Amino acid sequence: MKTELTETQKKILDFLIEQIKGKGIPPTLADIANYFGYSNRATVQQHLKAIEKKGYIRKSPKLSRAIELTLEDKFFVPKPVLGEVAAGNPLTIYPDAIDTVELPTIARMPKDSFLLRVKGDSLKDAYIFGGDIVIVNPNLEPKNGQIVVAILDDAAVVKRFYKKKNEIELVSENPDYKTIAIDKKYPSFKIVGIVVGVYRSMNKKAG
Amino acid sequence: MKTELTETQKKILDFLIEQIKGKGIPPTLADIANYFGYSNRATVQQHLKAIEKKGYIRKSPKLSRAIELTLEDKFFVPKPVLGEVAAGNPLTIYPDAIDTVELPTIARMPKDSFLLRVKGDSLKDAYIFGGDIVIVNPNLEPKNGQIVVAILDDAAVVKRFYKKKNEIELVSENPDYKTIAIDKKYPSFKIVGIVVGVYRSMNKKAG
DNA sequence: ACCTTAGCCATACATATGTATGGTATTATT
DNA sequence: AATAATACCATACATATGTATGGCTAAGGT
Numbered sequence: 001m002k003t004e005l006t007e008t009q010k011k012i013l014d015f016l017i018e019q020i021k022g023k024g025i026p027p028t029l030a031d032i033a034n035y036f037g038y039s040n041r042a043t044v045q046q047h048l049k050a051i052e053k054k055g056y057i058r059k060s061p062k063l064s065r066a067i068e069l070t071l072e073d074k075f076f077v078p079k080p081v082l083g084e085v086a087a088g089n090p091l092t093i094y095p096d097a098i099d100t101v102e103l104p105t106i107a108r109m110p111k112d113s114f115l116l117r118v119k120g121d122s123l124k125d126a127y128i129f130g131g132d133i134v135i136v137n138p139n140l141e142p143k144n145g146q147i148v149v150a151i152l153d154d155a156a157v158v159k160r161f162y163k164k165k166n167e168i169e170l171v172s173e174n175p176d177y178k179t180i181a182i183d184k185k186y187p188s189f190k191i192v193g194i195v196v197g198v199y200r201s202m203n204k205k206a207g
Numbered sequence: 208m209k210t211e212l213t214e215t216q217k218k219i220l221d222f223l224i225e226q227i228k229g230k231g232i233p234p235t236l237a238d239i240a241n242y243f244g245y246s247n248r249a250t251v252q253q254h255l256k257a258i259e260k261k262g263y264i265r266k267s268p269k270l271s272r273a274i275e276l277t278l279e280d281k282f283f284v285p286k287p288v289l290g291e292v293a294a295g296n297p298l299t300i301y302p303d304a305i306d307t308v309e310l311p312t313i314a315r316m317p318k319d320s321f322l323l324r325v326k327g328d329s330l331k332d333a334y335i336f337g338g339d340i341v342i343v344n345p346n347l348e349p350k351n352g353q354i355v356v357a358i359l360d361d362a363a364v365v366k367r368f369y370k371k372k373n374e375i376e377l378v379s380e381n382p383d384y385k386t387i388a389i390d391k392k393y394p395s396f397k398i399v400g401i402v403v404g405v406y407r408s409m410n411k412k413a414g
Numbered sequence: 415a416c417c418t419t420a421g422c423c424a425t426a427c428a429t430a431t432g433t434a435t436g437g438t439a440t441t442a443t444t
Numbered sequence: 445a446a447t448a449a450t451a452c453c454a455t456a457c458a459t460a461t462g463t464a465t466g467g468c469t470a471a472g473g474t
Contacts, residue, residue: 008421026232029461030462038423039424040423041461042463042464045462059462062429064430065271065272213449215450235431235432236432245453247455248432249432249433249452253450253452269458269459
């Protein structure tokens with residue numbers, strides 16, 4: 001059914017997904033034309049018609065911005081996961097996306113937030129398990145007792161945060177792992193963000 | 208800054224949130240007028256102007272559907288929770304929303320899905336705990352081993368689903384609770400939907 | 415050479431959409 | 445009684461938006 005898209009059509013579809021998923025509102029033909037530098041909406045119109053014909057989008061006639069992603073029928077839209085983060089022992093954080101989670105449409109990213117997949121079980125007493133996706137907000141100040149993502153010597157960890165006098169304690173919610181204490185001036189330490197939520201898809205067998 | 212909204216304005220704002228968050232695309236003035244039975248777009252126009260003046264939305268002039276929710280800055284948007292659902296013993300399901308979860312914008316509801324807050328711990332071995340929000344999709348056929356929400360004698364339960372020859376088994380993921388077996392013809396039994404995801408906010412202390 | 419496909423532009427058109435303005439009725443407040 | 449705010453309607457207008465049609469070029473297949 002679905003034929004391959006040409007390069008140009010792919011770029012336009014990418015733009016559509018980016019706008020719809022990211023910005024939340026489908027663009028008008030004029031928007032698309034403007035973005036790609038087309039002087040004419042008819043050009044866009046023809047590309048959209050081609051993309052629709054190949055089954056990737058659906059359009060309602062005469063209505064503005066009425067572009068729907070057919071992908072959405074699958075309920076799941078790919079979202080990049082920035083890296084794996086160790087709840088147990090530190091793992092390397094990857095510069096690029098290392099994996100793609102099938103995140104349901106329920107999961108539209110909060111602005112500036114990002115996702116990490118948790119590996120290990122050091123937070124199991126906080127009910128966060130390996131395979132869970134944590135939603136990380138980098139724009140919040142950590143408070144004592146909150147679960148944070150931190151980078152320590154180029155590796156990322158998820159731990160509960162406690163601020164002491166001269167050092168910061170990162171404690172696991174699992175007695176098998178011991179607390180990490182970091183001097184506040186330690187250079188290669190950085191709080192990446194705060195875990196504001198946990199999401200777990202039920203596609204794979206839970207547990 | 209933000210003044211109180213009138214009843215009518217509240218209803219319109221609710222509709223806006225519902226459309227933007229649920230359907231993914233802001234409505235046109237005509238859409239809103241149609242929904243509320245207004246014969247005229249100008250009526251809507253004036254309401255929107257009032258709502259904007261009070262700071263709840265932002266509009267871009269001359270552009271179609273260019274209604275933004277100012278709430279979105281807060282990252283969290285209120286979502287109704289339809290009821291409580293017992294993971295342990297059945298509880299009554301409420302006709303209206305009993306509570307409101309601050310669901311992050313990461314959590315845009317899949318179409319027709321709804322939320323339930325889990326009470327009890329019968330699913331703890333499936334890593335679902337009391338207080339968690341389950342996302343329920345009523346439009347999927349349950350398969351063996353999936354976690355479903357079911358109504359049994361006017362009470363709702365969350366259990367793992369298994370289809371047998373003449374009966375349906377609902378098993379808890381916790382040895383403390385015993386399996387429920389229902390004859391397929393039992394009248395007051397109904398599968399409500401399938402749990403497609405679990406969300407837990409980290410606002411309150413986890414655990 | 416011929417045809418198809420992709421990619422782009424220009425023009426023209428219908429209407430969907432937002433906007434401005436003025437009017438009426440109701441209710442509450444002063 | 446006067447005033448203001450809310451809620452709704454009708455009409456008129458400008459333009460944003462989608463659509464239809466034709467034409468032009470480059471690349472590739474037959």
